[in-house]
Amino acid sequence: MTENITAGGAIFARLKTLGVDYVFCNSGTDFPPIIEGLAEAAAKDQVLPHAIVIPHEHLAMGMAHGYWQSTGKTQAVMLHTNVGLANGTIGAINAAHDNVPVIIMSGRTPTTEKDHFGSRTVPIGWGQEMRDQTALVRETSKWDYELRFADQTVELLDRASAIANSTPKGPVYLCLPREVLCDTIDVSKLDNPPSMAPAQTTAPSSDIEQLADWIAEAENPVIFSQRGTGTALGFETLCRLVDDWAIPVNSYWAQSPAIATDHPMHVGVDPSPWVEDADLIILIDAMAPWAPDLHKPSPNAKIVNIGPNPLFSRTPVRNFPSHLSLAGETTSIILELAKHLDAKRSSQRQRVLERKQEVAKSSSDIRLTLLEAAGSGCGPAMTKAWVAKCLSEAIERTDKETTVTSELGCPLAFMKIKNFDGYRQEPHAGGLGYSLPAAMGIQLAEPDRLVFATMGDGSYIFANPTACHQVCEALELPVITCVLNNEEWGAVRHSVTGLYPDGYAAKANQMPLTTLKPSPDFTKTAEASRAYVERVERGEDLPAALDRAIEVATNERRQVLLDIKIC
Numbered sequence: 107m108t109e110n111i112t113a114g115g116a117i118f119a120r121l122k123t124l125g126v127d128y129v130f131c132n133s134g135t136d137f138p139p140i141i142e143g144l145a146e147a148a149a150k151d152q153v154l155p156h157a158i159v160i161p162h163e164h165l166a167m168g169m170a171h172g173y174w175q176s177t178g179k180t181q182a183v184m185l186h187t188n189v190g191l192a193n194g195t196i197g198a199i200n201a202a203h204d205n206v207p208v209i210i211m212s213g214r215t216p217t218t219e220k221d222h223f224g225s226r227t228v229p230i231g232w233g234q235e236m237r238d239q240t241a242l243v244r245e246t247s248k249w250d251y252e253l254r255f256a257d258q259t260v261e262l263l264d265r266a267s268a269i270a271n272s273t274p275k276g277p278v279y280l281c282l283p284r285e286v287l288c289d290t291i292d293v294s295k296l297d298n299p300p301s302m303a304p305a306q307t308t309a310p311s312s313d314i315e316q317l318a319d320w321i322a323e324a325e326n327p328v329i330f331s332q333r334g335t336g337t338a339l340g341f342e343t344l345c346r347l348v349d350d351w352a353i354p355v356n357s358y359w360a361q362s363p364a365i366a367t368d369h370p371m372h373v374g375v376d377p378s379p380w381v382e383d384a385d386l387i388i389l390i391d392a393m394a395p396w397a398p399d400l401h402k403p404s405p406n407a408k409i410v411n412i413g414p415n416p417l418f419s420r421t422p423v424r425n426f427p428s429h430l431s432l433a434g435e436t437t438s439i440i441l442e443l444a445k446h447l448d449a450k451r452s453s454q455r456q457r458v459l460e461r462k463q464e465v466a467k468s469s470s471d472i473r474l475t476l477l478e479a480a481g482s483g484c485g486p487a488m489t490k491a492w493v494a495k496c497l498s499e500a501i502e503r504t505d506k507e508t509t510v511t512s513e514l515g516c517p518l519a520f521m522k523i524k525n526f527d528g529y530r531q532e533p534h535a536g537g538l539g540y541s542l543p544a545a546m547g548i549q550l551a552e553p554d555r556l557v558f559a560t561m562g563d564g565s566y567i568f569a570n571p572t573a574c575h576q577v578c579e580a581l582e583l584p585v586i587t588c589v590l591n592n593e594e595w596g597a598v599r600h601s602v603t604g605l606y607p608d609g610y611a612a613k614a615n616q617m618p619l620t621t622l623k624p625s626p627d628f629t630k631t632a633e634a635s636r637a638y639v640e641r642v643e644r645g646e647d648l649p650a651a652l653d654r655a656i657e658v659a660t661n662e663r664r665q666v667l668l669d670i671k672i673c
Contacts, residue, residue, distance in 0.1 A: 115146060128155055130169050131160060132185050136187055165577065175548060215232075318450060366524045374472040386408050410431075481645075511558070516560040557586065563593065563594075575665065578665040
C-alpha cells in the first residue's frame with residue numbers, strides 16, 4: 107500500500123533533504139496540518155529540521171539572516187498568513203539586500219467557506235483574505251508562487267531552494283493555503299534527491315585577465331568593499347593579494363571587512379583622497395562605495411564592479427560607472443584574480459614597492475588618528491568610538507572566536523577585526539532591528555562563539571527585545587547585548603545636521619522628531635528573561651563591565667545586557 111502524508115507534514119521532511127537545519131516559525135490558525143505532521147514525525151522518530159517557536163516574525167527573519175551568515179546554508183522561515191508575512195517583510199527586505207537564500211513561507215487563509223477539509227472556521231478566515239498576499243514580499247523575492255495542489259509540494263520546494271541559491275542568491279516566497287496543506291501526497295517522493303540544481307554565475311576568465319592587466323599597469327589602484335569577501339578563503343586571499351600589489355582597501359560604510367582592519371593596506375572608512383587620486387577603482391560587492399556629491403573619481407579612472415550582482419540590478423538608480431563588470435560569487439572571482447596576478451610581473455614594480463610604503467604609512471597614521479579620536483573615556487560621557495575601542499580591546503583579551511554585530515552601534519573604524527566573520531553591520535536596506543536577531547542566529551549556529559550585538563537604543567526597541575530575550579533564554583543563547591543609549595534617533599539627527607548644519611533644527615534645544623526620552627529601563631526588559639544586566643554610565647567603568655559580561659556569557663552560558671550611556 108502507498109503511504110501518504112499531508113502536504114503540511116511533507117514540507118519539513120523535504121526541507122531536511124534540501125539541507126535546512128532549522129525552520130524559524132511563528133504559527134497561526136493555518137498551521138494545524140503542519141503541527142500534526144510534526145507530531146506524527148516525532149511519534150515515528152523521524153529526523154526533521156528543528157522547528158523553533160519565534161514569538162515575533164521580524165525576529166524569525168533576523169535569526170535566519172544571522173544563521174546564514176555563519177553557515178552559508180539555505181534558510182527557511184514559516185509565518186502566519188498575511189499578518190505574519192507583513193511583520194516579516196522588513197526582514198525580507200534586509201535579506202534581499204544581503205543576498206540571503208531564505209525560503210519564506212506563510213499560510214493563506216482558506217479559500218473555501220465550507221465542504222472542504224480545512225475550510226474557514228473562525229472570523230479571521232475572512233478578515234485575513236487578500237487579493238494579492240504575495241505582493242507584500244514580491245518586491246524582495248526572486249521567485250514566488252502559491253501552492254495549488256498537494257502533489258506539487260516536493261517539486262516546488264526544490265525549485266524554491268535552487269532559485270534562492272542561484273547567483274545572486276536571495277529570498278523566495280511560497281504561499282500555503284490551508285486546504286492544500288491538509289491534502290495528502292505519497293511519502294516516497296520525500297526521499298528523492300533534489301530535482302533542480304542552483305545556477306552559478308562565473309565571470310569570464312578573459313575579463314578577469316583584463317582586470318589583472320589593469321592592476322599590473324596601475325599607478326594608483328584602490329579597492330572599495332562593503333559586503334566583504336564572503337568566505338574565510340576569499341578574505342585570506344585578498345589580504346595576500348593587496349599586500350603583494352600594494353592596493354589600499356577602503357571600508358566606507360562596510361557591512362563586513364574585506365581584509366583585516368589592522369592590515370597595512372587597510373585605509374579606514376573615509377573615501378577621500380583615495381577615490382580622487384585613483385587611476386583604477388575596484389568595487390568589491392559595494393552598492394554605494396562613496397557619496398557622489400562629495401567624492402569625485404578622476405574622469406580617466408577605470409572602474410570595475412565585482413560581485414554576485416555587480417550592477418545591483420534590483421536598485422533602480424545606481425549610476426556608478428562600471429567599465430568592467432565581473433558577475434559571480436565574490437570569493438571565486440578573487441581566487442581566479444589571484445591566479446592571474448601570480449603569473450604576472452607589474453610593469454610598475456618599483457612604483458608598487460614605493461606605493462606599499464606610502465599606503466602602509468597612511469594606514470598607520472589613520473589608525474593612530476582614530477585611536478586618539480576615541481579618547482580615554484574619562485570625560486563626562488562616552489562616545490560610540492570609545493565603546494568600540496573598549497570592546498575591541500576586551501575581545502583581544504580573550505582567546506575565543508568572536509563576532510560583533512552592529513546596528514548604529516560600535517563603528518568598524520575603531521575596531522581591530524582580523525577575521526572575515528568578525529564583524530557584521532546592518533544591511534544598507536535599513537530595516538531596523540537587525541543586530542540582536544542576527545547575533546542570535548549566529549550564536550545558534552556557533553554555540554561556542556563569543557557573540558556581541560551592539561546597537562543604538564532605537565534599534566534595540568525595533569528588535570522587539572522582549573521576544574529576543576525570551577528566545578535567548580529558551581534556546582540558551584549567551585549573546586552579549588550592548589545598547590549604546592543616547593535617548594534619541596542619532597542617525598536622524600546627524601542626517602538633519604548634515605543637510606542643514608546652520609539651520610533651526612541644529613540650533614534648537616531639542617531637535618523635533620528625534621528624542622526617545624524618557625528612556626525605558628532596558629535592564630528590566632532583559633532581566634525579565636533572567637539575563638545578567640548592568641548599566642554603565644562612566645567610560646572608565648566600561649572595560650571591567652565588558653570583562654564581566656564575557657565571563658558570564660562564557661562560564662554561565664547566560665545572556666547579558668549592558669545599557670551603556672553615550673553622548
